[in-house]
Amino acid sequence: MQAYRAAILRFATDRDPGQAALYEQDGLLVVGPNAQGRQVVQAVGPWHALRARFPELAVTHWPGRIVVPGFVDLHSHYPQTNVIGSPAEGLLPWLENYTFPEEKRFASPDHAAEAAQFFIAELLRQGVTTALTFASSHPASVQAFFSEAQKHRMRLITGLCLMDRHAPPGVLNQPSASADATEQSLLDTEALIQQWHGVERLGYAITPRFVPTCTEAQLRGAGELAARYPQVWIQSHVAENKAEIAWARALFPVSRSYLGTYADFGLLRQRAVYAHCLHFDDDDRTLMRDTGAAAAVCPTSNLFLGSGFFDYAGADRVGFQYGLASDVGGGTSFSPFHTMLAAYYVGREGQTKPGLSLRPQHMWWQHTAGAAQALGLAGVVGNLQPGCEADFVVLNPQATPLLARKTAAAANLDELLFSMIVLGDDRLVEQTVISQAI
Numbered sequence: 297m298q299a300y301r302a303a304i305l306r307f308a309t310d311r312d313p314g315q316a317a318l319y320e321q322d323g324l325l326v327v328g329p330n331a332q333g334r335q336v337v338q339a340v341g342p343w344h345a346l347r348a349r350f351p352e353l354a355v356t357h358w359p360g361r362i363v364v365p366g367f368v369d370l371h372s373h374y375p376q377t378n379v380i381g382s383p384a385e386g387l388l389p390w391l392e393n394y395t396f397p398e399e400k401r402f403a404s405p406d407h408a409a410e411a412a413q414f415f416i417a418e419l420l421r422q423g424v425t426t427a428l429t430f431a432s433s434h435p436a437s438v439q440a441f442f443s444e445a446q447k448h449r450m451r452l453i454t455g456l457c458l459m460d461r462h463a464p465p466g467v468l469n470q471p472s473a474s475a476d477a478t479e480q481s482l483l484d485t486e487a488l489i490q491q492w493h494g495v496e497r498l499g500y501a502i503t504p505r506f507v508p509t510c511t512e513a514q515l516r517g518a519g520e521l522a523a524r525y526p527q528v529w530i531q532s533h534v535a536e537n538k539a540e541i542a543w544a545r546a547l548f549p550v551s552r553s554y555l556g557t558y559a560d561f562g563l564l565r566q567r568a569v570y571a572h573c574l575h576f577d578d579d580d581r582t583l584m585r586d587t588g589a590a591a592a593v594c595p596t597s598n599l600f601l602g603s604g605f606f607d608y609a610g611a612d613r614v615g616f617q618y619g620l621a622s623d624v625g626g627g628t629s630f631s632p633f634h635t636m637l638a639a640y641y642v643g644r645e646g647q648t649k650p651g652l653s654l655r656p657q658h659m660w661w662q663h664t665a666g667a668a669q670a671l672g673l674a675g676v677v678g679n680l681q682p683g684c685e686a687d688f689v690v691l692n693p694q695a696t697p698l699l700a701r702k703t704a705a706a707a708n709l710d711e712l713l714f715s716m717i718v719l720g721d722d723r724l725v726e727q728t729v730i731s732q733a734i
Contacts, residue, residue, distance in 0.1 A: 297328035298335075299350060301343055302358040302690070305713075306365065306680040307665040314658040316665070319709050325363055326350060327686040327731075335686040335731045358690060361726065364660075366425025366687035367632040368667035368678045369622050371531070371571040371592035373430040374415040374441055374454070375399045375408075376625030387537040387601050390626065399457075400466040402432035408440035415624075416444050416452070422630045423725040424622075425687035426451045426668070426677045428531055428569055428592070430503060433457040433469050435484050442492045449496060449730055451677055451685070453529055455503035456485050460514045468509075482517040489521070493528050496733070497685075501529035501569075507544040507557050519562030529567045529671070531592075534558065535580070536572035537603045555580045564589045567672045571623060572597075573611075574604040584616035590670035591616065593662070594623035595638035601626055605645045608654070619667030620659075632663045633720030640717065656713035690727040691716065699724065 304323030307316045324346040326339040339346055347355075379398050384390035402408045419427055431437040431454045438456050445452040460469050460478045469481035485502060493500035502518050502525075504510045510518075522530055534555050535541055544554045551557040555576070558564050566588035573584070573591035584591065593606045611618055620635050621627070629635065636659045643654040658666075668678030677685055693712070694700035699719050706712035716724060 297326060297338065297350070297353055299327075299353045299355045300325045300358065300363060301355050303362040304340060304680065305362060305660075306340060307661055309665075309675070309679075309681065313661040313666055314655040316661055317657040317709060317713070323363070324355070325680060325688070326353070330683075334733050337680055337682050337684045337686055339682060340680055360692070360694060362691040362693060363680070364689050364691055365664045365679050365684075366677065366689055366728065366730075367423050367663050368619065368671065369419070369424045369427040369429075369632070369663075370569055370590070370619045370667045370670060371428060371594055371621035372624045372627070374412060375402050375430070375432040375437060377411060377415050377418075379625035380628060382625075384601070386539065387603060387626075388539055390601060395625070396464050396467045399432045400464070402437040403434045403466065405436040405440060408432075408434070408437040409444065412441045412444040416448060416450065418630050419450075420448070420728045420730075421725065422722050423632060423689040423728050424630065425689070425728060425730060426671075426673070428453045428501060428529065428671065430457055430505075430531065431455060433459055433467060433481070435488065438488050438492075442495075442498055445498055446496060449732060451497040451499070451673075451687070453499035453501050453671075455501035455529075455531065456481065456488055457503050457505050458485065458514055458518060459505040459509035460511050462509050478511060478514045478517070481514065482521065485518075485521060489525055489528055493525070499529060500525075501531045502563075503530075504532045504563070506533040506540070507554065508540065508547060515557075515561040515563070522562055522565065526565075527567070529569065530563055530565070531569050531571070532558065532563070533572055534570045535575040536598070537601070538575065541575055553577070553580055555583060559583060559587065569670060571621065572603065572606075573618070574598060574606055576607065576610065578610070578614060581610055581614035581616055585614055589616070591618040592621040592623075592670075593618050593639060594621045594627055595642045596628045596635055597623035597626035598642065599638055600628050605642045608643045617670045618662070619670040620663040621667075631721050633717055633724065636660065636663055636717045656710045656717060659717060660713055685731040686729065687731050688729050689725055690729070691724050692726040693724070695723040695726070
């Protein structure tokens, strides 16, 4: 058992996300092993109310610090770390000129291992403790990522990128002596599921890149694997860019919409996370809601590539799940604070005042408890309620002179959280703590 005294932020599970934050100015967080031997939250609340329950327990005191749940990143590309900040006219030229040439390099196990090491270290440096990320189309990239994630005992999810057409050689899935590229990609996916899914805190995601780079046979095979392994995740992209949408619709004209193509192949269900979801109508939103699929909202990427604006009002009106994501390397930062601030900018587009989705508590929820809920991991990560795995971040609100000045002047919790959203970066993150096995 370990105990930590500091200000503590967590989220109520029975409140609207815009008003769900619970904040103890002087709190106590007690963690200890559960029945499976993993460190989880045993108790949390006011210092004065909890201290008497644990009189023999040594307490680590962090005065002036704030303990918050580890951030959850719903969508990123670890092979695109080197692509951050590459200039392009839009999504498709960016893929052609920067992303695909970089991803070719991940055929090399050594390159993949070095990139995975850097990517995971950067997640931790920024306070991200759970992430759903793409690997490349090379099995070596998946092996490298899972091996590095296992060293850190993180809850990370990835999968082999499925793409058997409309990309350069070296980026597409490769055939073997006994199978063509499509069949081999599905065989590799199933072998990787069996090797890695559920090992310690690791999870597998069936990963079609997007409709334009997948044949009908590959999408059908991915859907069959999703039905065979209902506990694994599914991840892909949808409705990000208007040129991409036109391309997808031309390739699969029978489907009702771009999103409908995934549904036609059995790829919409709970634990399915689709990045972007920008150019939706209400039928698409209803399909997301009714299947239990979730949107990964990627504001820095959407702004950088000029793709569009996520419709928070439409999502809330129809009621489908969403959470925040960095989308590195189309996204411009690993920092959850930069992502939350960009989400605020996106949400304000065309609005006269912030709605519920733009309240500071709600934005923070979108990158923690809400993102965990979208992954089907509510009550497991993204929060500090009893029973949650003990992944947390220690923030120093005095990390810079401007932060110290602004946070000291905060009159309420929303002002405090918004100050850190607007002014925060990696300097705000003093320490990242990962739940360990005992």
